[in-house]
Amino acid sequence: MTAAGDGPWLDDAAGRLVRPFTVSDGRTRPTIALDLMSQVMATGSAPFGYLGPEHAQALDVSRAPVSVAEVAAHLKLPAAVTKVLLSDLVDCGALTMKPPAFHHQPTDRSLLEAVLDGLRRQL
Template identity: 65%
Template sequence: MTLPASLDRPLLDEAAGRLIRPYTVSGGRTRPTAELDLLSLVMATGSTPRTPLGPEHAHALALCPGPTSVAELSAHLRLPAQVTKVLLADLLDCGAITARAPRPPDTPTDRSLLEAVLDGLRRRL
């Protein structure tokens, strides 16, 4: 999906700043309908949303052809993380993206994997 030139950057005025306020982008909503962490990875599914969504939704969708974190999308969209989560939850609800939660901190790490990484680093240094 290619973006029109007008979506390559947020609508900005040099003196006034952003022309569309973040709460307008999310329709005034402050809570997403899905649990998304800043480290959650989202990815476009390739299916087109059935309901018409705003240009920010299209921009967010175009930015995640591969796994991309919510934090990274927020930075690219130049929107607060909470607003980005609302947009992504809308896309998740209509099946346009999938989301995967980050690995829980209490999940044990595979020791053999860590040893292989350490061994590889030692060989390179």
């Protein structure tokens, strides 16, 4: 006797069929320093060479400035894998990258207080 969830996995229930590390060809480190808050944006230049479908999806998401964390969420990939894909696109000139504005002081007190105030207003 089988339980209700023991049937065959179909479509979205099956999850990702390709392991994330194969998307980045086994690479775990990007060629450029990317922070989760770094902003990326497509340049409009066509990338040269073969790029996988995840690269194309990242370019599509990056038509307007978007953070690395947001791209990872849209692609449903770990941030480390997304950073490798985005660094490929920056290297070939298809994306530009801008570090976060508070890159040198990520714990700026006024920024943290503004975030806390905004959260309190939402609750």
